[in-house]
Amino acid sequence: MHALQRASRALNTVAEKLLMLIGAAICLILFAQVVFRYAGDSLGWSEEVSRHLLVAITFLGGTVAYKRASFIGLQGVGSSLGPAFQRAVLRLLQVLTLVCFGLIAWFSAAYTFKAAEHTSASLQIPMSIPYAVIPVSAVIFIIHVLADMTAPREGRRT
Numbered sequence: 001m002h003a004l005q006r007a008s009r010a011l012n013t014v015a016e017k018l019l020m021l022i023g024a025a026i027c028l029i030l031f032a033q034v035v036f037r038y039a040g041d042s043l044g045w046s047e048e049v050s051r052h053l054l055v056a057i058t059f060l061g062g063t064v065a066y067k068r069a070s071f072i073g074l075q076g077v078g079s080s081l082g083p084a085f086q087r088a089v090l091r092l093l094q095v096l097t098l099v100c101f102g103l104i105a106w107f108s109a110a111y112t113f114k115a116a117e118h119t120s121a122s123l124q125i126p127m128s129i130p131y132a133v134i135p136v137s138a139v140i141f142i143i144h145v146l147a148d149m150t151a152p153r154e155g156r157r158t
Contacts, residue, residue, distance in 0.1 A: 008147035011140050012067040015060045022053050022060075029053075045122040052120075052130035059137035067144050097145050105138035 033046040112135055115127040 002147070002150055004143065004147040004150050008067065008144050011143060012064060015064050015140065019057060019060055019064065022057050026050050026053050026057075048120055048122045055130065056133045059133050060140075063137055063140040063144060066141060091149075094145055094149050098142060101138045101141040101145070105135050105142065108134040108138060 029043075029046050029050055033043050036043050108131070112128045112131040115131050118127045119125060120127055120130070
């Protein structure tokens with residue numbers, strides 16, 4: 001197996017485990033918030049943490065969905081024009097995806113560094129911490145797409 005495929009598979013495994021942990025953390029935090037509110041007190045930080053974790057689930061979940069090929073496919077587009085046309089369309093889509101996530105990685109990394117001077121409302125942590133999931137996820141997407149592009153023909157998605 002090619003190094004890119006191994007890296008893609010390893011990153012996907014890590015992302016899946018992180019998603020499980022983040023999902024469990026959100027459930028526990030929101031449950032604790034309900035219990036504390038019922039008791040007459042409130043956890044001031046719970047909504048902010050849950051919001052940041054939900055953003056992390058969205059971006060990391062997108063990488064897992066891509067790796068599992070769970071996005072809506074374009075199977076019908078060009079199917080009547082033959083396999084060569086389908087491969088050309090697939091390659092074009094992969095290149096466009098690389099460009100898109102390359103731009104997302106570049107600009108979100110720059111924004112993440114700029115956000116280091118700002119702090120969150122209740123936790124008082126640098127905003128670069130919750131924003132970091134965006135460039136990290138974009139890089140994971142790039143690795144997944146490159147792994148697909150370099151995979152042997154039978155391993156590629158069509």
